[in-house]
Amino acid sequence: MLKETIKVACSNCNLRELCMPIGLKEMELQRVDDLVSQRRSIKRGATLFHNGEPFTSLYAVRTGFFKTSLTTEDGRDQVTGFQMAGEIIGLDGIVNEHHTCDAIALEDAEVCVMPFDRIEEISREVGALQKHVHRIMSREIVREHGVMLLLGTMRAEERLAAFLLNLVQRLQARGFSRTELILRMTREEIGSYLGMKLETVSRTFSRFADEGIIAVKQRHIHIQDAEALKRLVNPQVCH
């Protein structure tokens, strides 16, 4: 668990459109630059934080890819999300001042460490930041509503189609291809997120490939028919 103490400025970070509020005044920008106390590098497989650890900071992903997951006493676990550049990790820790999940890097990663008391202090002064924090938390709530819908009502094919479309859409927003992607997680992790077993994930990938919707080669996915995926998620009501 390496820690580096590089001083950084959000104001000229190339991810600021994803992380930060827009339209800040010069003075406000300077205040917001104080948010990030340091950066931290996390090697693939290492944890950013563990369930039970005291909560001090939120983390903004700069590079790399994370999963967050819960583990129950009896050994089941549930992946609650995958996070990529510009996304915020750690919101779960605010309520009890302790983290309630694990955050694990799925590839070598770097995060910006934002001490939460500093976030609260600055957002009392900078209304745009306050609004921004509220929006980030609300967005997470809405995202989880979507996952509940997926887990509660969809079948395997629909779940996986929704998952792929979501991933590729977020990657596209970061300048990546909208047809080509590399999965950073195992079939088991996908399955855990989507509430299905790894064999079902694998079988469903194969079925999509057979139908010419995607091409799968291990973790490389090529989306050949995005429309077909969308149709799977939103099955027509045929009457």
Place this chain on the structure above:
Amino acid sequence: MLKETIKVACSNCNLRELCMPIGLKEMELQRVDDLVSQRRSIKRGATLFHNGEPFTSLYAVRTGFFKTSLTTEDGRDQVTGFQMAGEIIGLDGIVNEHHTCDAIALEDAEVCVMPFDRIEEISREVGALQKHVHRIMSREIVREHGVMLLLGTMRAEERLAAFLLNLVQRLQARGFSRTELILRMTREEIGSYLGMKLETVSRTFSRFADEGIIAVKQRHIHIQDAEALKRLVNPQVCH
């Protein structure tokens, strides 16, 4: 959709331990009293807000019982939560300034209307309120993680046991019995929340009753063996 314009004070509301931050100074209390612009009565079956409506306020349940639910284009719907006295509804609307679910009263209800711009304004001045808002949002995120775990990894019996235990625990915190409860929702709504069909909910209730764990008479539930329910949620690891 009745609207009443009664002026109210949080400072002497009997729910304030559930809604409000504790340990406020006298001056802060006065500011916080300005949060609630009015109360609103909602008849059973009526909606507090709809998906798509502009977001202006959060709502604190004073009396009654709500569900929040999503409906997809193709007609599936997912209940995302049930809310009782002291709980906050509407957090989903913050991010896009529009509500993204429906909130429907399952019995005649009354809510406190808290305009969100006023919440933001006052929480810039009163640190304890700011912290409180953050905690409420974080708590909702953590709750939803729990639902994801339930939907992703549990079987019907475990889901329903977890559901009953959660309900009764919240009711107990409000001074009700921890063995006796009345369900305010239909089997279908329970099923939608738990990702199962109403028939499976009904069958699972019957099985619990056969095993002497609970007594079911329509919506009246008597919990006879809470330990058995807990064992169902946390199955022993037998080796």
Place this chain on the structure above:
DNA sequence: CGCCGCATTGACGTTCGTCAAGTCTAGTGG
């Protein structure tokens, strides 16, 4: 008192989980 919505129960079918065997690939060390 009768109706309608909600709930229960049974028979049957589908989807997905389980178990097991076998393949592929990236990383390691000789």
Place this chain on the structure above:
DNA sequence: CCACTAGACTTGACGAACGTCAATGCGGCG
């Protein structure tokens, strides 16, 4: 550079859990 291995992935056969469809029961409200 290549052989070896462990972990990840694929695929098949089978079974369990839950969904679907349908018939029936119950209770509250007008």
